[in-house]
Amino acid sequence: MMNKFHVVFISTPGSLGNLVPTVEFARHLTNHDRRFFATVLMIDMIQRPIITAYVESCRQSTATNINFINLPPTVDPPSPNEYQGFFGYMSLLVANHKHSVKHALANLIMSDSRVAGLFVDMFCTSMIDVANELGISCYLYFASPVSFLGFMLHFPTLDDTQFAMEFVDSDDGMMVPKDSTGSMKELGLGVEIRLDYREGSDDLVSPVELERALRRLMEGSEADEVRRKFQEMKEKSWMALMPNGSSYKSLTSLIEELIRN
Incomplete structure (x- = not known):
């Protein structure tokens, strides 16, 4: 059995x-x-x-x-x-x-x-x-997401003398480690829409800006390049799930550990 x-x-x-x-x-x-x-x-x-x-x-x-x-x-x-x-x-x-x-x-x-x-x-x-x-x-x-996991793992390493209030409305950014795969912008898998809004501000992304970004994704040489890179990333991600892929091996390793428990 x-x-x-x-x-x-x-x-x-x-x-x-x-x-x-x-x-x-x-x-x-x-x-x-x-x-x-x-x-x-x-x-x-x-x-x-x-x-x-x-x-x-x-x-x-x-x-x-x-x-x-x-x-x-x-x-x-x-x-x-x-x-x-x-x-x-x-x-x-x-x-x-x-x-x-x-x-x-x-x-x-x-x-x-x-x-x-x-x-x-x-x-x-x-x-x-x-x-x-x-x-x-x-x-x-x-x-x-793994980016938030990186932040959670980094958070305890901050100096004990740094209180959270020091970061409120601070003009200086706090460097936080992130995943090694890079952002969508760095990988060339999308186009950028500004994200410089602040809480309480009415200065949101306008419909015109959104339409402009969508057209950049749909038309011209930039759109072709984004689709090509997206297809490459799709194939790499799929291979990770296949036997001998990184994700497949990680899950197999976890299952072997669970069986040993």
């Missing part, structure tokens, strides 16, 4: 931007190795019907190894009105579901497949304690 492995995902409640890449990663992983099954633990937020619609569409899709479990609501959930910022409210909302997550993981452990890992995003790190308590390996899944 073929061994079965289970991976579990927890995504920030109410965030479609975090949930979609999480589910796509789970789909990619389970399609890569059919021994793997994925379960996404859902912390419900009734004010986000778009999340419910997305999950239902995923549940109705055929030939999938992904399951969704809605966690029961907590007895005394926090109210967003009690917090000045989003992060404090979301952190407490997630932490209040530790017992439900532990119960769901315990039930999966008792099933016929082995729980190989728990994946959490950056707002669900309080669940690492639950994974450690149950002896499950835990991984941080970063759903944001």
Whole structure:
């Protein structure tokens, strides 16, 4: 009988931007190795019907190894009105579901497949304690672009004497490491539209500027060059997903680690 492995995902409640890449990663992983099954633990937020619609569409899709479990609501959930910022409210909302997550993981452990890992995003790190308590390996899944990951990794290295207030309305930019692939402009995959607006300013990109940029993408020698470079990047990206490609090898390495857990 073929061994079965289970991976579990927890995504920030109410965030479609975090949930979609999480589910796509789970789909990619389970399609890569059919021994793997994925379960996404859902912390419900009734004010986000778009999340419910997305999950239902995923549940109705055929030939999938992904399951969704809605966690029961907590007895005394926090109210967003009690917090000045989003992060404090979301952190407490997630932490209040530790017992439900532990119960769901315990039930999966008792099933016929082995729980190989728990994946959490950056707002669900309080669940690492639950994974450690149950002896499950835990991984941080970063759903944001790699440029933001570079910023997050660089942020702790800033000198302790530099306070955030020093950067407010500062004329000097802060150098932040970014991914080595370069920006769309550097790669020649697009045309530039000015992004020099400031918060509270009405000086936005005009329809005329937008139309001019679109025409540059559609007409003339510049458009031909952009399409050529875009096709080259498309082929390189596709090759990364093929056997012996960099992305394929990275995913295979992760799967091998999950199996060893």
